[in-house]
Amino acid sequence: MTTKKQGKVSDQVRRAIERCGRTRYAISKETGIDQATLSRFMSGAGGLSTEALDAIGELIGLKVTQTTPTRRAGTKGK
Numbered sequence: 829m830t831t832k833k834q835g836k837v838s839d840q841v842r843r844a845i846e847r848c849g850r851t852r853y854a855i856s857k858e859t860g861i862d863q864a865t866l867s868r869f870m871s872g873a874g875g876l877s878t879e880a881l882d883a884i885g886e887l888i889g890l891k892v893t894q895t896t897p898t899r900r901a902g903t904k905g906k
Contacts, residue, residue, distance in 0.1 A: 841881065841890065842870055848888040859883040 845855065852870065856863040861880045868874030876884070884890065 837892070838869075838872075838875065841876075841884065842872075844888060844890050845870065845884065850888070855884065855887065858887055 845852075848855075850858075852866050853863065855861070856866050859880065861876070861883065865874065865876070865880070869876050885892070
């Protein structure tokens with residue numbers, strides 16, 4: 829079974845923002861997040877507060893889920 833590595837949560841949020849169909853300007857206006865802050869986050873030059881992430885998640889319908897990592901054959905859990 830092949831699994832696709834999802835990467836960092838911040839990268840997943842960036843991809844979700846890019847796919848949501850809203851402009852960064854619209855996201856900024858609808859969430860109250862400063863445009864410069866959002867721009868820095870999207871370029872990877874800055875982070876967002878948990879409040880800002882919550883606002884974006886609610887706006888674009890983003891749901892965070894946890895997956896169970898798979899262990900490689902022959903390794904022992906600690």
